[in-house]
Each structure stands twice: as structure tokens, then as C-alpha cells.
């Protein structure tokens with residue numbers, strides 16, 4: 473099976489998928505879509521992902537978009553370790569937690585949204601930081617309230633919630649959010665960073681300073 477990830481080193485959504493691919497031990501080839509150079513808006517890339525976003529995973533030429541769908545597919549193709557539980561109730565509860573980040577937090581601080589705030593509403597750096605801090609803080613607070621006191625969201629091993637948390641904490645730091653109110657989340661983030669799967673997927677690993 474040939475896997476090609478349309479990727480960008482600093483993209484938090486692509487970072488999720490890189491962590492999942494590494495946890496599964498799946499071999500893949502990364503192709504950079506440079507978001508700062510607007511390569512995601514090029515006609516050629518729109519043929520891969522009509523939403524003009526990364527990540528997109530090509531599986532033997534078939535494209536899967538949306539990080540949640542990609543991680544769900546990976547669970548089917550590489551069942552160990554499982555990232556989304558099989559049991560219907562556990563599965564629903566796990567996806568609900570992951571969606572706090574995927575659906576309700578990251579989209580509000582995505583590049584195109586922040587660009588629009590600047591271009592249409594004259595937001596400056598301070599206003600953009602305040603916007604990002606507000607929405608990331610809301611999402612992390614909801615997750616912290618449901619976080620385990622010990623171990624991962626997945627128990628003794630990470631699941632999709634732990635996977636999507638890591639890039640969101642990275643973005644929280646980028647927008648200078650105070651992480652003191654989120655002790656469980658920062659503990660999990662630290663544990664995740666000790667894993668080789670995360671170390672190999674990190675933006676700094678892809679693009680050393």
C-alpha cells in the first residue's frame with residue numbers, strides 16, 4: 473500500500489495525522505503544501521482537496537481528507553494500536569472529545585480565519601492573539617473538565633483525543649495562552665512528547681531551526 477500525505481510542517485491538523493501514522497508504524501511519503509506560499513490555494517491542489525486544506529492522505533491514489541476521517545481509516549487499515557474504540561458508546565464518547573478540538577477549537581484559529589479577521593475587520597496582532605486565546609481557552613477548558621487524573625484519555629495508551637491534543641497545545645503556546653488552568657492536559661501533552669511517534673512528527677523535527 474502506498475501512502476502519500478499532503479502535509480505542512482506547521483499545520484496542527486497535519487501534525488495529528490503524522491502522530492497517528494507514526495503510532496501505527498505506517499510508512500508514508502510526505503509532500504509539502506507550503507501554506508505560507510498559498511500552495512493550498514493552487515488549482516493543482518484543489519484537485520486533491522476541494523477544501524484547499526491540509527492534510528490529505530492518498531492511499532494508492534485514492535484521496536482521504538479531514539484528519540478525523542483519515543485517523544478512522546488508519547484504524548481500519550492498521551488496527552494496532554487502536555485510536556478510536558470499537559465499542560459503540562466508547563467510540564461515540566471518544567469522538568465527541570476529539571471533536572472539541574477538531575470541530576470546535578482548531579477551525580477558529582486556522583490560518584484562513586485569522587487572515588480574514590485581519591483583512592476584513594482590521595484585526596492587529598494583539599487582537600488576533602486575543603481571539604485565538606479566547607477560543608482555544610474555551611476548548612481546552614471543556615476538555616480539561618473531562619480529562620483523566622492519570623494516564624491518557626485512552627487509558628494506559630494514547631487514543632485519538634491524546635493525538636489531537638498535542639498540536640492544539642502547541643497552538644495554545646503559539647498564541648501565548650496561559651496553560652496553568654489545564655494541569656491534566658499539560659501532563660498528557662508532556663507524556664505524549666516522550667513518545668517517539670510524537671518526536672518524529674513534530675514541526676521542529678520536520679523543519680529544524
Ligand SMILES: N[C@@H](CCC(=O)N[C@@H](CS)C(=O)NCC(=O)O)C(=O)O
Pocket residue numbers: 483484485486507512524525526527537538539540574579582583584585
Ligand atoms: N477539519 C480539517 C481542518 C484542516 C485545516 O484547517 N488545515 C489547515 C492547517 S492546520 C489549513 O490547511 N489551512 C490553510 C488555510 O487556512 O488556508 C481537518 O481536521 O483535517
